[in-house]
Amino acid sequence: MKKRIPVLKSVVCALSLTFSVLATASAERPVLPLPSVGEIGGQCQAGIADLNRKVSELEGIPVETEEGAEAFLKGWNRLQISLENLHGPMALLSQVSPDGEVRKNADACSMDVQRFITDLFQNAKLYRNMRIVRVNDDEERKLRQDNVSAYEDAGVSLLPDKQKRVKQILARLTEIDQEFSRNIRENKTRLVFTPYELQGLPKDYIDRLQKDEKGNFLLGFSYPEYIPFMQYAENDKARERYRFAFINRGTPANLRLLQEAVNLRHEMAVLSGYRSYADFALRRRMAKKPATVDKFLADVEKIVVSEEKRELDELRAFKAAVRQIPLSEAEIRRWDTNYWLQKVKQVRYNIDQNVLRQYFPTKASMDWVMGLASQLYGIEFKKADVPVWHSDVLYYDVIDKTTDKQIGGIYLDIYPREGKYGHAAAFPVQGSSTLENRLPISVLVANFNRYGLDLDELETMLHEFGHVLHGVMSRTRFVEQSGTSVERDFVEAPSQMFEEWAHDYEALSTLPLYCGNSCPKIDRDMLRRLNESRRFGQGIFYSRQALYAKYDMKIYSDKPGDVMDTWVDMEGKTLQGYDQGTQFPGQFSHVVSGYSAGYYGYLWSKVLALDMLSRFNGKLVNPQVGRFYRKTVLERGSELPADRMVRYFLGRSPDSAAFYEDISGLEVNK
Incomplete structure (x- = not known):
C-alpha cells in the first residue's frame, strides 16, 4: 500500500505522510533531518510562522500579468516545499520512531500543520489568484485545475458558517486518523x-x-x-x-472513530452540495462517479464468487480426506482458510511457503529488487552513511547511470519493532521539483521476517518498492505533481505491475547472485509450480478484496448507516459468512484515511497494471521498455491525467482482458 495522502491536493482527507529537507540552490544529497523530542515544538512554531509569511507574499502578487503569473506559480511551489520541510519529518517519525514521546509530539505538530492547510485552502485571495493565474502548458494548466479543485473541496466558496464547519470537520478527521492508527500501532x-x-x-x-x-x-x-x-x-x-x-486489535474504540469519520465526511459532502461522500470524492478520480465503481465491482464479483466457491469446495474435500470426517462436517472457517490453502499447495504443487524462505533471504531479496530496478530503469543504488532513526534503517543514493548524477534517495526500514507502523507501505517523503533542483526521497517501511520471505512477502516487497520507485524517479517541475500524487485509483498500478517480476524466470534466476549463491535457485519446474499454486486461492482473495471495496463504497454512500451493522450484514452474505464477535472495521485503516471511498482502486489499478505489463511482451527484464516506462509514467508523476499517460505508454486505450484472465484463474502468458 502506498502510504500517502497529498498535502496540498486532497485536503479533504487526513494529512499526508510526506516529508522533505530544506530546498537548496543546487541539488544535493537529500536526507531526512531527525529532530529530537525537545526540538519538535520549536521547529513546528517557526515553520508555521514562515509558511504564513509566504502566504502573505502570494496574496499580493498580481497574477494577471505574465511576470506576476510566473512569480505566483514559483512562489506557490516554494510554499509547498516549505510545507513538506515542516511536516515531513513529523509525519514519518510519528509512524516509525522508536521513541514514544517523539511519536506523540510529531502527531501534535501534524495537527498544527493540518490547521494551517485548512486555512490555506479557505483563503479567498489565494483561491482567486489560483483561478485566474495565466498558464502556458499542460503541466501548469493541470496544476491550476488540481488546486482550484482542492480549494473548492475545502469549502472556500461556501457561506461563512458552512466554511467554518468544514474547517472543524477537516481538523477532526486528522485527529481521528491519528488516533485510529495509534490504537493499532501502540497495541x-x-x-x-x-x-x-x-x-x-x-x-x-x-x-x-x-x-x-x-x-x-x-x-x-x-x-x-x-x-x-x-x-x-x-x-x-x-x-x-x-x-x-x-x-479486534483496534476495537472497540476504533469502531466509534470510524463511525464518526463516516458521519463527518457525509456531512461535509452534503455541505458542498453532494448526495454522498463517494460522489464528492470520486469526481476527482478516474472512475468519476459511484455508479461506475458499483458496476465494476459487480463485474468482478460475477467471476470471483464462483471461483471462491470452487476453491472452498476443494478445501472442504481435502480437509474431509485428511481428517477422515464426513464432507458435511468439513467446514472451512476464516481461521481455517490459510491453513488448508497451504496444505493443498504442499500436496498438489509441492510448495511450502516456509521452505521458500531459504530461496528468498530477506536482505538478498531486497538487494535483488534494487538490482532489478537498476537493470530496468538505468539507475543504481549506492549505500551511504547518514543519520537514521533506528539502527536497522539503511539509506541509499539513487544515481542515474547515463548521467552519473544523483536523482534521489531512499531509506529502507523493513523489520518489525514495537511501536512501529504495522503494515508495509511506501512513504514518498519528499517530492521532486526541477524548478528548485529538489531531489525526491522515498522510504520503504515494512515488517518482514528477518530470515527470509515467502512468495507473498516477496510480492509485497516488490509492490512497495514499486511505490518507492514511482516517487524517487520523479522528474516533475512542481513538487505537488511529484511521484505518487496521481489519481487514487491509479496510484497502485505501478506497484502492482512490479509484483509480476516475482513470477518471471529470467528475473528470479538472478536472485542467488545477491546471496553469494548460498541460497538455492528457482528452476523452471519450480517456478511453474509456484505460479500454479499462486493461482489456487485467487477466487478467495479477490472475493475478499471486492467485499472490502463494496463495504467502503456502502459506508460512504448517501445512506451510510452503522459501520458495524453494515459489515455484519455484508460479510454475512458471503460464502464463509460473518464470524460472530469479530469487528474487522475497527482495524480497516484504509477507510479512515486516504482510501475512503477509494479502496476499489486496488482492483481498478490492477486492470491497468496487468495491461501495462503486456507492453513488455513477456520479456520482463527488458531495459528498453523499462526506460520508456520510466520516461512516460514514473518520471511524470501527476503532470498529466493517468489515462493519458497509460495510453501513451501502451500506444492504445487500456484493456481489461488480462485482469479478468488473472482473477478467473485462467492461464496468462508470462
Whole structure:
C-alpha cells in the first residue's frame, strides 16, 4: 500500500505522510533531518510562522500579468516545499520512531500543520489568484485545475458558517486518523499459547518466540508472527483465538472513530452540495462517479464468487480426506482458510511457503529488487552513511547511470519493532521539483521476517518498492505533481505491475547472485509450480478484496448507516459468512484515511497494471521498455491525467482482458 495522502491536493482527507529537507540552490544529497523530542515544538512554531509569511507574499502578487503569473506559480511551489520541510519529518517519525514521546509530539505538530492547510485552502485571495493565474502548458494548466479543485473541496466558496464547519470537520478527521492508527500501532498485547497449540509450526519460528515463566509462548500482532501461525498451526482453536484477537486489535474504540469519520465526511459532502461522500470524492478520480465503481465491482464479483466457491469446495474435500470426517462436517472457517490453502499447495504443487524462505533471504531479496530496478530503469543504488532513526534503517543514493548524477534517495526500514507502523507501505517523503533542483526521497517501511520471505512477502516487497520507485524517479517541475500524487485509483498500478517480476524466470534466476549463491535457485519446474499454486486461492482473495471495496463504497454512500451493522450484514452474505464477535472495521485503516471511498482502486489499478505489463511482451527484464516506462509514467508523476499517460505508454486505450484472465484463474502468458 502506498502510504500517502497529498498535502496540498486532497485536503479533504487526513494529512499526508510526506516529508522533505530544506530546498537548496543546487541539488544535493537529500536526507531526512531527525529532530529530537525537545526540538519538535520549536521547529513546528517557526515553520508555521514562515509558511504564513509566504502566504502573505502570494496574496499580493498580481497574477494577471505574465511576470506576476510566473512569480505566483514559483512562489506557490516554494510554499509547498516549505510545507513538506515542516511536516515531513513529523509525519514519518510519528509512524516509525522508536521513541514514544517523539511519536506523540510529531502527531501534535501534524495537527498544527493540518490547521494551517485548512486555512490555506479557505483563503479567498489565494483561491482567486489560483483561478485566474495565466498558464502556458499542460503541466501548469493541470496544476491550476488540481488546486482550484482542492480549494473548492475545502469549502472556500461556501457561506461563512458552512466554511467554518468544514474547517472543524477537516481538523477532526486528522485527529481521528491519528488516533485510529495509534490504537493499532501502540497495541502491546501478547497472547499466551501453550507448546501444544504451536504444533505444526516450523522449529525456527518457535525458537525465535518469547516465553513466559511457565514456558508458554508470547505472540503479538506483527506479521512475521501472525501469518505463519495462521498457515501452519494445527490447532483449530488456537488459530481461531489468534485471528479474533488480531482482527479486534483496534476495537472497540476504533469502531466509534470510524463511525464518526463516516458521519463527518457525509456531512461535509452534503455541505458542498453532494448526495454522498463517494460522489464528492470520486469526481476527482478516474472512475468519476459511484455508479461506475458499483458496476465494476459487480463485474468482478460475477467471476470471483464462483471461483471462491470452487476453491472452498476443494478445501472442504481435502480437509474431509485428511481428517477422515464426513464432507458435511468439513467446514472451512476464516481461521481455517490459510491453513488448508497451504496444505493443498504442499500436496498438489509441492510448495511450502516456509521452505521458500531459504530461496528468498530477506536482505538478498531486497538487494535483488534494487538490482532489478537498476537493470530496468538505468539507475543504481549506492549505500551511504547518514543519520537514521533506528539502527536497522539503511539509506541509499539513487544515481542515474547515463548521467552519473544523483536523482534521489531512499531509506529502507523493513523489520518489525514495537511501536512501529504495522503494515508495509511506501512513504514518498519528499517530492521532486526541477524548478528548485529538489531531489525526491522515498522510504520503504515494512515488517518482514528477518530470515527470509515467502512468495507473498516477496510480492509485497516488490509492490512497495514499486511505490518507492514511482516517487524517487520523479522528474516533475512542481513538487505537488511529484511521484505518487496521481489519481487514487491509479496510484497502485505501478506497484502492482512490479509484483509480476516475482513470477518471471529470467528475473528470479538472478536472485542467488545477491546471496553469494548460498541460497538455492528457482528452476523452471519450480517456478511453474509456484505460479500454479499462486493461482489456487485467487477466487478467495479477490472475493475478499471486492467485499472490502463494496463495504467502503456502502459506508460512504448517501445512506451510510452503522459501520458495524453494515459489515455484519455484508460479510454475512458471503460464502464463509460473518464470524460472530469479530469487528474487522475497527482495524480497516484504509477507510479512515486516504482510501475512503477509494479502496476499489486496488482492483481498478490492477486492470491497468496487468495491461501495462503486456507492453513488455513477456520479456520482463527488458531495459528498453523499462526506460520508456520510466520516461512516460514514473518520471511524470501527476503532470498529466493517468489515462493519458497509460495510453501513451501502451500506444492504445487500456484493456481489461488480462485482469479478468488473472482473477478467473485462467492461464496468462508470462
